[in-house]
Amino acid sequence: MERVLAQARRVAEEADVFMVSSEETPVQFEANRLKQLQTKQKTVLALRIIKEGRIGYAATTDPEDSQGLVSNAVETARFGMPSRFELPSPATYPRVEVFDPAVEQVPIEKMIELGEELIDMVRRHTPDIVCEGGVSKAVASVRIINSRGGEVNYRKSVFGIGVEGNLTRGTDMLFVGEGQSSCHPLLEPKVIAGVVLKQLELARTRASAKTGTLPVVFTPDGVASALVPPLMAAFSGKTVLEGASPIGNRLGEVVFDPGLSLWDDPTLAYRPESRPGDDEGVPSQRTLLIEKGIVAGFLYDLQTAAMAHTLSTGNGNRNRGGLPAPSPTAFVIAPGSTSFDQMISDMKEGLVIEYLMGAEQGNILGGNFSGNVLLGYKVESGKIVGRVKDTMVSGNIYQVLKEITAIGADARWVGSSVNTPHLYCPRLSVATKT
Amino acid sequence: MTDIKAIAHQLADTVKQYRADYIEARLEESQTSHITYRGKELESTGKSTSRGGNVRALVKGGWGFVSFNNFEDLPAKVELAVRQAKLAASSESQLAPVEAVVDTVSSNLARNPVTVPLAEKKRLLDEYNDIIWRTPRLQTSIIGYGDSHKKVIFVNSPGSYIEQERADITLRLSAIAAEDGDIQQVGLSLGSRGNFNSIQGLHRQVEQMSKRAVELLSAPKIKGKEYTVVLDPVLAGVFVHEAFGHLSEADFVYENERLREIMVLGKEFGSKDLNIVDTATTPDLRGSYKYDDEGTPATKAYLIQEGRLVGRLHSRETAARMGEKPTGNARALNYSYPPIVRMTNTYIEPGTLSFDDIIGDIKEGVYARNWYGGMTSMEMFTFSAGEAWMIRNGKLAEMVRPVVLTGNVFTTLKNIDAIGNDLEMNQGGGCGKGGQSPLPVSNGSPHIRIRNCLVGGS
Numbered sequence: 001m002e003r004v005l006a007q008a009r010r011v012a013e014e015a016d017v018f019m020v021s022s023e024e025t026p027v028q029f030e031a032n033r034l035k036q037l038q039t040k041q042k043t044v045l046a047l048r049i050i051k052e053g054r055i056g057y058a059a060t061t062d063p064e065d066s067q068g069l070v071s072n073a074v075e076t077a078r079f080g081m082p083s084r085f086e087l088p089s090p091a092t093y094p095r096v097e098v099f100d101p102a103v104e105q106v107p108i109e110k111m112i113e114l115g116e117e118l119i120d121m122v123r124r125h126t127p128d129i130v131c132e133g134g135v136s137k138a139v140a141s142v143r144i145i146n147s148r149g150g151e152v153n154y155r156k157s158v159f160g161i162g163v164e165g166n167l168t169r170g171t172d173m174l175f176v177g178e179g180q181s182s183c184h185p186l187l188e189p190k191v192i193a194g195v196v197l198k199q200l201e202l203a204r205t206r207a208s209a210k211t212g213t214l215p216v217v218f219t220p221d222g223v224a225s226a227l228v229p230p231l232m233a234a235f236s237g238k239t240v241l242e243g244a245s246p247i248g249n250r251l252g253e254v255v256f257d258p259g260l261s262l263w264d265d266p267t268l269a270y271r272p273e274s275r276p277g278d279d280e281g282v283p284s285q286r287t288l289l290i291e292k293g294i295v296a297g298f299l300y301d302l303q304t305a306a307m308a309h310t311l312s313t314g315n316g317n318r319n320r321g322g323l324p325a326p327s328p329t330a331f332v333i334a335p336g337s338t339s340f341d342q343m344i345s346d347m348k349e350g351l352v353i354e355y356l357m358g359a360e361q362g363n364i365l366g367g368n369f370s371g372n373v374l375l376g377y378k379v380e381s382g383k384i385v386g387r388v389k390d391t392m393v394s395g396n397i398y399q400v401l402k403e404i405t406a407i408g409a410d411a412r413w414v415g416s417s418v419n420t421p422h423l424y425c426p427r428l429s430v431a432t433k434t
Numbered sequence: 435m436t437d438i439k440a441i442a443h444q445l446a447d448t449v450k451q452y453r454a455d456y457i458e459a460r461l462e463e464s465q466t467s468h469i470t471y472r473g474k475e476l477e478s479t480g481k482s483t484s485r486g487g488n489v490r491a492l493v494k495g496g497w498g499f500v501s502f503n504n505f506e507d508l509p510a511k512v513e514l515a516v517r518q519a520k521l522a523a524s525s526e527s528q529l530a531p532v533e534a535v536v537d538t539v540s541s542n543l544a545r546n547p548v549t550v551p552l553a554e555k556k557r558l559l560d561e562y563n564d565i566i567w568r569t570p571r572l573q574t575s576i577i578g579y580g581d582s583h584k585k586v587i588f589v590n591s592p593g594s595y596i597e598q599e600r601a602d603i604t605l606r607l608s609a610i611a612a613e614d615g616d617i618q619q620v621g622l623s624l625g626s627r628g629n630f631n632s633i634q635g636l637h638r639q640v641e642q643m644s645k646r647a648v649e650l651l652s653a654p655k656i657k658g659k660e661y662t663v664v665l666d667p668v669l670a671g672v673f674v675h676e677a678f679g680h681l682s683e684a685d686f687v688y689e690n691e692r693l694r695e696i697m698v699l700g701k702e703f704g705s706k707d708l709n710i711v712d713t714a715t716t717p718d719l720r721g722s723y724k725y726d727d728e729g730t731p732a733t734k735a736y737l738i739q740e741g742r743l744v745g746r747l748h749s750r751e752t753a754a755r756m757g758e759k760p761t762g763n764a765r766a767l768n769y770s771y772p773p774i775v776r777m778t779n780t781y782i783e784p785g786t787l788s789f790d791d792i793i794g795d796i797k798e799g800v801y802a803r804n805w806y807g808g809m810t811s812m813e814m815f816t817f818s819a820g821e822a823w824m825i826r827n828g829k830l831a832e833m834v835r836p837v838v839l840t841g842n843v844f845t846t847l848k849n850i851d852a853i854g855n856d857l858e859m860n861q862g863g864g865c866g867k868g869g870q871s872p873l874p875v876s877n878g879s880p881h882i883r884i885r886n887c888l889v890g891g892s
Contacts, residue, residue: 031689036497037518040770042486043503057480061503065483072481079469079479079552108521130690168692171844173813211659242473242574246615322468323478358816361807362838365610366617370838370890372816389814392840392890394658398615429892431658433842 004047004066005145011074012049012056014147016087018279018318019045019063022140027111029133029163032119034112044321049073055080055303059321084306088150093276093283096154097269100184103137103157110187111135118163118189125197126167129176133163137185144281152277158416159185160272161192167200174203174387175374181416183270199354199375207378207386209432215350215405216393216428217343222353222376223423224414228331229360230367230397231262235289237300237315237326241308244365246398250295257404258293259336266314266329272416273329280316280324287313301326333420336407343406343424345382351430352377352384356393370394390433400425438463438485438587439597441505445489446589448509454491454516455527457591460727461487462769464584465548469555471563471577479552486769491515492529496522501770528754532730534593539724541599547581547630548601555579558633562640566609569644571651573612579605583628586727586769594729601628602720602874606862607640609647618650618835621806621820623862625720625874632861646821646833653833656822658891662799663839663884664792667858669805669819671877674782675865676808676815677843678703678710679877682737682745683763683867684752685775686812694756701743704847707785710738712747714762714778720861720874721778728773730762737780738847749775767870774868781878785853792852792883799825800889802837805863816840838890846884854880 001017008015021043028036046059047069056077058069112135119131138158145151162179178195180186218226233239240248247255266274266284277283280302288296300308301316301324316324344352351373359371373391377384401423408422438461449457462485469479488501489512498518500511559577566575581603588596608621622643626632665673680686687693714722714732723732728750735745748756749764752775764773793801804820818838824831841849857880864872 033524034496034522036499036772037522038499038501038772039514039518040500041502041504042770055478057478059480059482061484061486068483072483076467076479076481076552079476079556081475081477108518112521128692130692166690166693168690168696171696171813173811175811238472242610243612244574244610244617246617321482323480357811357814358807358809358818358838358840361809361816361818363617363619363806363836365619370818372814372840374811374814390840390842390888392658392838392888394838394890394892429658429890431660431888431890433886433888434660 001145007066007070008047008049009147012051014050014087016048016146018144020140020142022138024138026134026136027115029115032131046321047073049077050083051077053082055083057323085302087146087148088281089148090150091283094267096267096274096276098156098183098274100157102185103159104139106137106185114189118193121193122165122196126200129165129167131163131165136160150281152281154276157183158272161186176200181272202377202384203387205386207388209378209388209391209430211431213427214430215347216425217352218423219354220412220414220420221355223420224418226356226359226369227397228418230364232328233364235298237298237304237308240298241304246367247295253295254293255295256290256293256401259404259407260290260293261334262290263288263332264299264328265332271330278314278316279318282312282314284314299326331418335409335411335421337409338406339409340422344379347379350379367397392431394429442587442589445508446595448512449591452512452516454493454519456492456529459489459589460769461587462584464582466582467548468580473574488769489515490772491519492527493519494523495525495527499772529750530753530760532760536595539598541601543601543628546583547603547628548583550630565637565640566644571611571648572609572644574610576608588729590729596725596729603628605633609644611647611651613651618647620647625861627718627720649833653835656834656837656891660886661889662796663887664801665882666803667879668860669802670879670882671860672805672808672817674710674879675780675877676810676817679777679780680810681812681843682747683775684746684748688752688755699743702741703738703743704741704850706740707853708738708741709783711736712777712780716779719779719876721876726762726764727766728764730760732762735761747775767873771870776873777875779876784855784857784880787852787854789881792854792881793825794828796825801825801830814842840888849885850882851885852883856880
């Protein structure tokens with residue numbers, strides 16, 4: 001890396017070099033059985049230069065090819081965007097724990113056993129379910145150095161375990177599933193199986209909803225699938241800069257329900273999305289986005305921040321080694337005080353949404369979401385009465401999150417990048433097949 | 435730097451020396467470049483190169499897979515794949531027979547798109563961006579252009595050695611209009627199997643797209659309920675991909691007894707006029723190739739013929755386990771992934787009706803065009819239109835806000851009651867499955883009409 005940086009400095013004013021090397025071992029189960037073991041070794045080396053004030057970029061998987069890398073970066077710098085930022089000088093980084101040596105040491109045999117246990121627990125409850133599952137461990141090392149002497153260097157471990165079950169009866173299909181990941185080994189399949197068994201219980205019978213307007217409880221998975229994608233788009237500094245975010249000019253204003261608070265946090269210990277510094281070497285920080293309903297901030301990388309006359313929030317992410325762009329690390333929605341059972345018992349007639357399929361495929365910039373309730377339940381007189389199907393819900397987050405009836409007391413992780421409680425919304429448009 | 439050909443020849447010998455039911459290796463070398471615009475300015479441009487490979491081994495029904503960027507000590511990698519396969523072994527290996535083949539397939543391009551000078555690419559994109567920005571009341575634009583060229587060498591223990599080159603281009607343009615906190619966008623997605631000329635001359639389409647984004651600001655929202663819906667060839671292509679294509683991928687069905695029962699060949703899914711095809715053999719489409727990533731020659735597979743299920747998409751393993759013929763649909767996104775069953779170019783065959791015939795007797799309906807995306811859970815699927823109009827008394831009426839449509843594969847295909855004569859293939863899509871995304875595919879269809887289709891709305 002030092003050689004690449006030295007070569008780049010000979011032809012450009014500034015440069016940074018980013019390298020990530022990883023080894024991942026996924027164990028895959030198919031149709032209730034162990035199917036495949038994998039080992040994946042990956043290296044990406046990326047060079048960004050600033051030459052005559054413009055940004056050039058190149059990447060390679062071959063660390064020996066420094067010459068090709070530099071010449072590709074120089075070629076693109078002729079056309080690149082004018083650079084508006086300064087690379088970070090040596091800085092103090094927060095202590096963020098993301099490496100547990102125990103992950104590497106989990107034997108493959110143990111991973112196989114965990115997957116088998118998890119699938120067995122689900123099948124003991126519902127013998128005719130067909131499960132796919134996976135257990136994986138990975139270790140990555142990340143290093144960024146730049147021409148101003150800035151340097152970030154860390155190792156990360158990630159362990160993941162998950163299962164998806166398909167229950168087919170006639171032409172009726174039910175999909176249930178749950179997965180979790182952490183920088184620690186996750187050796188308790190019971191927790192994951194518990195979530196799946198609850199889904200199976202609630203979906204046991206069928207119920208139907210009518211076309212109209214109904215109150216809706218979004219479970220944490222429901223929040224992540226329906227409401228989070230438009231939020232992520234709206235809080236990107238880039239969207240704001242372009243005037244394409246509906247809340248871009250409403251900093252400091254009450255836009256959401258006063259009970260709602262949201263932040264991005266890459267400093268949480270042992271979370272897969274955490275890190276001491278971002279992918280351009282800016283120290284990590286917790287960034288408040290919504291404080292009690294008030295728009296409190298947006299997410300920036302170096303270039304976008306400079307153009308918006310503000311500071312990077314340490315959200316410069318390089319997707320697969322690409323050029324940095326602002327994106328969230330871990331979206332955290334603050335829990336409230338109402339239990340899920342209280343929400344349900346409060347409803348005369350309503351829906352619980354666990355997963356909304358297709359919700360992120362509409363005009364999310366405008367805040368819209370619309371999708372098929374792939375997993376969701378009908379509530380009648382304070383009780384869940386069964387699973388709904390052939391049901392679509394649609395809404396706009398700026399209406400739905402403006403007035404929230406209740407926020408759940410328990411928050412949990414959905415995937416690695418969203419932590420949210422249940423959200424109980426007073427009304428949503430529902431369309432069903434007649 | 436060692437040539438991957440030399441490494442492949444070594445590997446071809448190595449894979450024969452280990453005790454496994456089957457071993458294959460793939461080596462890959464690729465170049466990519468990209469240009470993105472956000473707003474008026476070119477936002478980023480870059481070039482990447484990548485070299486990597488993998489070894490996959492099968493022992494008693496269990497697979498081991500090792501992928502790498504580092505080409506050192508390849509025999510150790512083969513050994514690791516075999517060891518992993520042994521750990522996963524449980525039953526009996528089954529692979530449909532495919533003859534070993536030695537072949538070289540070049541990309542047959544006049545120009546490798548990655549080497550087209552950046553200045554030329556930028557000039558074209560600048561023209562398109564200027565058109566977008568000439569539209570009054572437009573807030574901003576996003577343009578993403580990417581191209582790639584790659585060479586893949588496949589070898590396996592029975593003695594195949596296949597060298598294939600391919601190139602790919604994608605271009606997505608979006609025009610975004612805003613007014614009083616309301617944001618509307620319209621996009622245009624294109625792609626090509628590496629032919630740079632195919633993304634030139636789109637000026638009129640870009641202009642139309644931009645105007646439409648502004649028009650959407652004053653368009654009303656539709657009421658959510660069931661409608662008679664007419665889909666344009668682009669959206670109908672997404673529909674056939676989501677609604678039926680994924681369900682016909684045999685890896686979802688082959689080990690699930692219940693699904694095998696409902697997906698039995700001969701089952702009626704649609705009317706006599708409905709024919710659905712997947713084929714990688716059509717030249718110059720983004721999903722086309724001569725051999726898949728298991729070295730199986732590509733075929734033309736009818737999935738639905740005269741409304742009945744007549745075939746499905748297979749890898750060598752799914753074909754053997756279901757006692758059917760391999761179709762050459764095992765594809766991998768790149769060397770870091772094992773091949774899985776995927777679509778290639780999927781389409782509904784044309785019928786006889788004109789567009790006017792199709793909408794002529796609709797009293798109230800929706801004409802949905804263009805796509806944002808689509809998803810499936812096999813039984814249920816959603817697909818979203820980029821643009822929509824009401825149909826009233828057999829004529830196109832007012833434009834409405836974009837809609838998301840949903841359906842159930844066992845009923846919605848039966849509700850297709852009119853098929854147009856105007857088949858068009860759309861090359862702007864990419865498909866995601868099992869973490870492998872976006873895989874180049876194309877979809878197509880003529881205009882189709884669906885009765886009782888559920889549309890989300892306010």
